[in-house]
Amino acid sequence: MSLNKSELVSAIAAKAEINKSEAEAALNAFQEVLIESLAKGEAVKVTGFLSAERVERAARTGRNPRTGEEISIPANFGVKLSAGSLLKKAVAK
Structure with missing residues (x-):
């Protein structure tokens, strides 16, 4: 749910x-x-609940799953979310 x-x-x-x-x-x-x-580029932290930060992803080589052809994936940014202690305790019950 x-x-x-x-x-x-x-x-x-x-x-x-x-x-x-x-x-x-x-x-x-x-x-x-x-x-x-x-x-x-600023991290956001709500103590005990969660933290979110922008992370840099390096350029890499991937593979097209349909054709198997190698493709170049450019560097980019992503978001990393981490659960805080209160959130971790709540889901561990």
Whole structure:
């Protein structure tokens, strides 16, 4: 089972005792701050919950799975997410 965005907004609104539009605005703001920070190369850390950082991926040679032909994959950036201690404890139960 997983929560979609509207279900997450409803759950946040209930926990924080705010209305759904305020919860959605807060979730959207968090998303925007996370994206803007990572785009600038800044790590985002919420102690105990998660950390996100932009990582550089080196250029490499790959293989087309259909043809077996070697292809060149250029250097790029990715995102590394790490679970914090509270999140790890919650899923270990």
